[in-house]
Amino acid sequence: MKTKTQNTASRRDFMKITTVVTAGVALTAASGAQAQSASVRYDIGLALLNSLGGNTSLATLAEISPDVAGLYVEHVFGDVMVRDTLDPVTKEAIVIASLMTAGNYTQLTNDHINAFLNLGCEPEALLEMCFIAIAVRGFPSAINTTGKIRNA
Incomplete structure (x- = not known):
């Protein structure tokens, strides 16, 4: 890291x-x-x-x-x-949220998670995005992305 x-x-x-x-x-x-x-x-x-x-x-x-x-x-x-x-962090958050809800873009999602972290963001912010996705999109998308965060 x-x-x-x-x-x-x-x-x-x-x-x-x-x-x-x-x-x-x-x-x-x-x-x-x-x-x-x-x-x-x-x-x-x-x-x-x-x-x-x-x-x-x-x-x-x-x-x-x-x-x-x-x-x-x-x-x-x-x-x-x-x-x-928009600032770079906001752009990456939008990309991650979009990929999270679209699903099945594992490598691209990992690339943007890494970019988000490289910009100085904490993994906790990504987990919060997953929490919000549960309310908006449902558990499957959030669970899928949570596993990707662990592997990033």
């Missing part, structure tokens, strides 16, 4: 990337320029993904389809997760 200092560093790295990307997007919008190229969005997305601790699902996906893996990095991280309206 990472130390508090390492968690703080991960959060700082994420915020630096978010700030740089936000400034770039604002500049692009202000100048009326075309949207960023796919390669720029891929680089931004990959930097953000790595700042969160990586993603083992991406390696598996890249083995099967490098094109789909590239689109995943470009869109999910280079377009969506890089936006600055």
